[in-house]
Amino acid sequence: MSFFSPQDPPEVVYEKVHPSVVAIRSLAPLGERSGSGVIIDSSGTILTSYSVVPKGAKNIRVWTTEPGKYQNVELIGTSKKDELSLIRITPKKKLSPILFGKSARIRIGDIAYTVGNAANSIILDTQPSFQIGVISGSYNLQEPRANSTYQGIVLETSAAVNVGMEGAPLLDKAGRMIGFITLNYSPNRFLGCAIPIDGQIFVINRLRKETTSKENLESKEGELGVSVQPGKGGLVITNILPGSSAEYAGLQVGDVIERIGKDVLQKPEDLDKSLKGVKSGDVIWVAIKEVGVIKIHLRGKK
């Protein structure tokens, strides 16, 4: 019943991810909400559940793994049907955002972790609590339950999920985020469920874009923000600039870029050529091997 992967023992995964996990409370029209969230970029954007920060939420407070709570938290946007909300803190120091995985690549039986504010571990003891299990199922939940507003495909995990974990990340065995915890569940199973991340990245970027368009106006040249080297039938990403369009789009080191628009990429120069004259705010279509075509809103060069 227990497992580990020799490449990434659980304690190594914990070291990697724990600074990204936060506890959140807010006052909603129907009372105080409490749950978890995760830092998704270096500018302080936090992804959480709509059930923790619903529309109209006030007095939002964030507890990170640093002692003390954040006083000024900005609500970026909410999407009720996707059960997600974005908020932003002004970083007091360098943040370590979580890396996204691809939920489409997950198979039943894969190792999974949940990490969040179970039993108020972040608020009381500045320690996210960390649980192990497997991805034990994936099914369609068609009724909202508890405070959930999402209906659709979920990933079920045998890793412990408790009150205070809504909005917390579900991680793959390497500590990449593949979903976030929903309060919805199947009464036939009584296990924790998470909303797969793949379909949510577009929503996240749409909400994020609404607040980043201002900074884009000031800049002229668009930038993807990746370093690449040729291989695997395209260009393999070797590095991703923090805060870049690539990071926002959820690209990962190791992903293989095959095409941008109609341009087939073989050499690193092809990337520059293909992006020549593209401005911030423009949209490009990037074909990633094994993932498909991703739409990316380009941000300005820093």
Add this chain to the structure above:
Amino acid sequence: MWGILVLLLATPSFQEESPVSIPERLLQKLREQSARSVVAIEVDRTSDPQGRTGSGSHGSHNDYYNRPVGPTSGTVIAADGYILTTWFNVSGKIQTIKVTGWDGKSSEATLVGYDQIHDIALLQVERTDLPLLPTASRYRQGDFVFIVGRSPSPLRPTVNVGIISATDRWKKSAVQTDAELNYGNVGGPLITLQGELVGVTCHIRPREPWGQSSGVGFATKWETIQKLLPRLKAGEKILQKERAFLGIQPGEGEPDIVGIQVGQVLPGSPAEQAKILPGDIITSIDKEKVETWEDFLSILEKRKPGKAVQVKVERKIEGVWKTQTFEVRLGALPRGN
């Protein structure tokens, strides 16, 4: 440690995508080694008639204190037959405590001392052949651990595996684990894959209100036990501190005011005597800001019953929020709450 495991698992090539399980043989070996230090405890007792024997100071749910009778577990903690278990396992009006060792030999135990705050109790049996577990000096969040119990059949030890979820809970006195804890194995040891004792399990959260998996359990750390052991051996009975009590229950909150809203005022409570009303929003106590329920509880924790405090509230009078200050003489929290 990983080195040993990897050797045991050694296959010519690791598939990146295929996880590997802890070898069953390793777990069997560890179970055999550790189970000799675990005993079954059967208590013949009259429970507290009010059922108010406990106080969930460490986040235990009420049903922890209302659980069924039956054998529980204990951990051999020191030479001369000293056994540690949870205080609740041996609370109430006790006639006899029967301890059954790994060899099936049963003997009567005496309750030497206990600490309600950390939910531990020290028993002693007249036996010198119960082995001690080596103790773990270093562990991290994510380390694999397991719990050995001896219930419901004292001769058949149980094993539940999980990881350390958090290393410093409840003022650094306990660790949190997702290994399954239940009424049978609570009191048993939490052990690393090296066979070393991390702590003695206690304070379980058997289930959550919305039905999903629990996976939240606690173990009092060996360091905490070690510090308390001389006092327990001397027969000390450390009682739950009497806690200060205001007598309110939380309300829904008010979006425009930072504070905690009073949902209910308990009849006969200090809050009622001071004329605090449902709907009031407490913003500070003795000039200490109150923003969350935790703030409120931690302020009360620092004060003794009988002390007078200044409670500042916002109250809506004819549609307008007005600041008012009340002097409240704190009471004592009734046991079992």
